[in-house]
Amino acid sequence: MTDIAIDIQDLRKTYGDLVALEGLSLAIAPGEVFGLLGPDGAGKTTTMRLLAGILAPSDGSARVLGMDVFREADGLKRRIGYMPQRFALYGDLTVAENLLFFANIYSVSRAERLKREAELLAFSRLEPFRDRLAMHLSGGMKQKLALACTLMHTPEVLFLDEPTTGVDPVSRREFWRILYTLVNQGVTLFLSTPYMDEAERCTRVAMLNRGRLVRCGTPGELKAGMRGMMLEVIADPMREAKARLTALPGVHDVQTFGERLHVRLDTADAEAAVTAALDGLTLVSLRRIAPGLEDVFNALASGEGPS
Amino acid sequence: MNLHRILRLMKKELIQVRRDRRILAFLFIAPVVQLFLFGYAVSTDVNHVAMAVLDEDRTAASRALIQRFTASGYFDQVAYLSGQAEIDTLLDAGRAQMVLRVPRGFSHDLSRGRGTEIQTLLDGTDSRKARVIEGYTNGVVRLYGSEILRARMQVLRARLPRLPAVDARVRVWYNPELKSVNFMVPGVLCMVLFLITMLMTSLAIVREKEIGTLEQLVVTPLSAGELMLGKTLPFLLIGLIEFVLTLLTAIFIFRVDVAGSIPLLFVLSALFLLTTLGLGIFISTVSKTQHEATLTGFLFFMPFILLSGFIFPVENMPVGIQWATYLIPLRYFLEIVRGIFMRGVGLEVLWPQVLVLAVFGVGILALAAARFSKRLG
Incomplete structure (x- = not known):
C-alpha cells in the first residue's frame, strides 16, 4: 500500500466548450473518509466517474492505489468499488442473486463468496430478505444492497456518488454505521454529497463550485476560515x-x-x-x-x- | 475473454427473461398469432368477389356468360341491376367490388359473327385485388370466347382439315394449389426470428442503461466483448428455440410441407441471426431508453418487411425500389427460407444468397460491436 490512496493531478474534463472540471488536484491518504461537496453541476459526478475509470479525462492524471486510473484500469477495477448515484440493481433478481452475480463478475472464489455474502447480509441486516426480489425492497434496503454488491469483491477504495440522496434519515444513519465499519477495516472512502451534515462526518472535505476546487480541508478548518x-x-x-x-x-x-x-x-x-x-x-x-x-x-x- | 463471466451474464439474462411474463407471452404467443394472421386472415388469395350484374341484353347468350362467371367459383353475384344509375351507388357503398355489364346487342353481334364487347367496372381501392379480379375476368371471358369459337369450328371443320392453335396450359410447380399460407408461413418464420432477436437484444442492453446497471458493469472487470457476448448469446439461443417452435407449429398445425432440408434451414437461420443481433446491438448504442429502442427497432422493421418481398413481391416494385431491396438482408434470408421450404433446393442453388447474407451479418455485427465498445469506453 502506498502512502497516498488517491492522487489526483490537474484533472480536467471538458465537453466541447463546457468545462465540467477545471484542473483538480487532490491527495487522499489511505483510510480517509473524503467528501466532495458542492451544488448540482459543480462537477462532483464527473470527478467520481473519472476516478472510477468510466470517463476519460481531457487532461491531467489520476492514480488510485498507485495505479493509473486510465492506463491500468483493468488491474485496478478489481481493487476499487464504485456506486453510482442511482441505485444500480437488478430489480427482477433476488437479493442473493444480485450478490451472486456481482461476485461472479469479479471472479470471487466460491469459498470467499460464501464468507463475504454471510458477512455483508449480516451487517446490512438484509439476511431475512435474501430471497426477496430487489424491486420489492424499501429505498433504504435497496441502497444497502447496492453497497453490498459493490463490496462483494472486497475493494480497497470505495467511490460513492451521493450515496444517501433520497434515503430517509434512519436509513442514512444506518448506512453511515456500515461505512464506519468499512473504514475500521482500512477501506478508503471517497464520496460526494449535497448534505452538509454528511460532509461533517468526513475526515476532509473538498468544496467544488462550477468545476473548480474552492476549498479543501477538515470540516473544522473550513468553518474556521469563514x-x-x-x-x-x-x-x-x-x-x-x-x-x-x-x-x-x-x-x-x-x-x-x-x-x-x-x-x-x-x-x-x-x-x-x-x-x-x-x-x-x-x-x-x-x-x-x-x-x-x-x-x-x-x-x-x-x-x-x-x- | 473469460468464458465463466460470459456464462454468468447469460445465466442472469435468462433468469430475467424467465421472470418477465410479458416477454414470455411475447416469445411464445406472438409467433402463433402471427402465423394465424398471415397464414389465414391476411390471405392474399382473392375469392368470393362481390359481383353485380347489369344485363342489358337479356338473352340466352348473355345469361350463359353471366353463368360462366358465377360458376367459376371466384365470383358471387350479389345484385342484379336494372339500370346504369344504380352502378354508382352500389360501388360507392362498397356493396360490390365489380360490376359486369353486358350491353344490348351482345347476342346479336355474336350470332352475326362480329366482335362484341362487355364492360366490367372494378373498385380500384385495393389495386392489387382489382388486378387479380381483372385477371379472373379475362380468363372467364376468354374461355367463353374460345368455346364459341370451337362451336363454330365444328361447322367449319368439314371444309378446313387442319387448324393451327396454341393453347397455354399453365401448371404451377412448388405450390400447386397456390395457397398463400404456403407462401406466407416461411415469411412469418423469418419475421418472427428477425423481430424477436433484434428487439430483445436491444431492449436487454438499453434496459441496463436505463436502470443504471450498465454503468455498474463498466466498472467491473467485464470487458466490452464479454458484455456483448453475454448480452447477445441468450437471445441467439432464444431465437433458435423460437424458430423450432414456429416451424413445428407451421408443420403440424398449418400443415405446411417443408420440401428441403430442415437442418440446413436451421444452420442458415443462425447465420441470419448475426444480422439481427448486430442490428440489436446497434440500436442499443443509439437509444437511451427502451421506448426509444422500440421506436428505432420499427424504423428498421418497416423497410425490412416491406422491401424484403415478405408481402409484396420484389418483381412488382418500381426499378429504383428494387435496387434498394438489395440492401435488405431479410430479402436474402426470405429467398433462402422460401427456397428450402417450397422448392426444396439446397446450397447448390442458394449459395449466392447465403454468401451475401454472411457478408451482411459479419459486417453489421462488426460495425455494431465497434460502436458498442467505443460508446462504453
Missing part, C-alpha cells in the same frame, strides 16, 4: 426582517432556516446594527453562532470564497 461573524436572528414578520437585513451595509448574505435567519456580516458592532435595523419589528431572539458547513457552503455558492 470571514466575518454569524448571527442567528428570529424576528417577526420574517420576510420584512430578511429584506431589511439584506440591505444593511456589511451584510454578506442572509439565509433562511425555517423561522431562523442566518446573517453573515463584517460589521464591528453587529448586534447593535442589527437591532437598529429591525426597529419596529418583533425581535424574538438574537445571538452569535459558530458557522456550520452549510454557512461556508452558502458563502461559496453566493460567490464569495472564505478568506
Whole structure:
C-alpha cells in the first residue's frame, strides 16, 4: 500500500466548450473518509466517474492505489468499488442473486463468496430478505444492497456518488454505521454529497463550485476560515426582517432556516446594527453562532470564497 | 475473454427473461398469432368477389356468360341491376367490388359473327385485388370466347382439315394449389426470428442503461466483448428455440410441407441471426431508453418487411425500389427460407444468397460491436 490512496493531478474534463472540471488536484491518504461537496453541476459526478475509470479525462492524471486510473484500469477495477448515484440493481433478481452475480463478475472464489455474502447480509441486516426480489425492497434496503454488491469483491477504495440522496434519515444513519465499519477495516472512502451534515462526518472535505476546487480541508478548518461573524436572528414578520437585513451595509448574505435567519456580516458592532435595523419589528431572539458547513457552503455558492 | 463471466451474464439474462411474463407471452404467443394472421386472415388469395350484374341484353347468350362467371367459383353475384344509375351507388357503398355489364346487342353481334364487347367496372381501392379480379375476368371471358369459337369450328371443320392453335396450359410447380399460407408461413418464420432477436437484444442492453446497471458493469472487470457476448448469446439461443417452435407449429398445425432440408434451414437461420443481433446491438448504442429502442427497432422493421418481398413481391416494385431491396438482408434470408421450404433446393442453388447474407451479418455485427465498445469506453 502506498502512502497516498488517491492522487489526483490537474484533472480536467471538458465537453466541447463546457468545462465540467477545471484542473483538480487532490491527495487522499489511505483510510480517509473524503467528501466532495458542492451544488448540482459543480462537477462532483464527473470527478467520481473519472476516478472510477468510466470517463476519460481531457487532461491531467489520476492514480488510485498507485495505479493509473486510465492506463491500468483493468488491474485496478478489481481493487476499487464504485456506486453510482442511482441505485444500480437488478430489480427482477433476488437479493442473493444480485450478490451472486456481482461476485461472479469479479471472479470471487466460491469459498470467499460464501464468507463475504454471510458477512455483508449480516451487517446490512438484509439476511431475512435474501430471497426477496430487489424491486420489492424499501429505498433504504435497496441502497444497502447496492453497497453490498459493490463490496462483494472486497475493494480497497470505495467511490460513492451521493450515496444517501433520497434515503430517509434512519436509513442514512444506518448506512453511515456500515461505512464506519468499512473504514475500521482500512477501506478508503471517497464520496460526494449535497448534505452538509454528511460532509461533517468526513475526515476532509473538498468544496467544488462550477468545476473548480474552492476549498479543501477538515470540516473544522473550513468553518474556521469563514470571514466575518454569524448571527442567528428570529424576528417577526420574517420576510420584512430578511429584506431589511439584506440591505444593511456589511451584510454578506442572509439565509433562511425555517423561522431562523442566518446573517453573515463584517460589521464591528453587529448586534447593535442589527437591532437598529429591525426597529419596529418583533425581535424574538438574537445571538452569535459558530458557522456550520452549510454557512461556508452558502458563502461559496453566493460567490464569495472564505478568506 | 473469460468464458465463466460470459456464462454468468447469460445465466442472469435468462433468469430475467424467465421472470418477465410479458416477454414470455411475447416469445411464445406472438409467433402463433402471427402465423394465424398471415397464414389465414391476411390471405392474399382473392375469392368470393362481390359481383353485380347489369344485363342489358337479356338473352340466352348473355345469361350463359353471366353463368360462366358465377360458376367459376371466384365470383358471387350479389345484385342484379336494372339500370346504369344504380352502378354508382352500389360501388360507392362498397356493396360490390365489380360490376359486369353486358350491353344490348351482345347476342346479336355474336350470332352475326362480329366482335362484341362487355364492360366490367372494378373498385380500384385495393389495386392489387382489382388486378387479380381483372385477371379472373379475362380468363372467364376468354374461355367463353374460345368455346364459341370451337362451336363454330365444328361447322367449319368439314371444309378446313387442319387448324393451327396454341393453347397455354399453365401448371404451377412448388405450390400447386397456390395457397398463400404456403407462401406466407416461411415469411412469418423469418419475421418472427428477425423481430424477436433484434428487439430483445436491444431492449436487454438499453434496459441496463436505463436502470443504471450498465454503468455498474463498466466498472467491473467485464470487458466490452464479454458484455456483448453475454448480452447477445441468450437471445441467439432464444431465437433458435423460437424458430423450432414456429416451424413445428407451421408443420403440424398449418400443415405446411417443408420440401428441403430442415437442418440446413436451421444452420442458415443462425447465420441470419448475426444480422439481427448486430442490428440489436446497434440500436442499443443509439437509444437511451427502451421506448426509444422500440421506436428505432420499427424504423428498421418497416423497410425490412416491406422491401424484403415478405408481402409484396420484389418483381412488382418500381426499378429504383428494387435496387434498394438489395440492401435488405431479410430479402436474402426470405429467398433462402422460401427456397428450402417450397422448392426444396439446397446450397447448390442458394449459395449466392447465403454468401451475401454472411457478408451482411459479419459486417453489421462488426460495425455494431465497434460502436458498442467505443460508446462504453
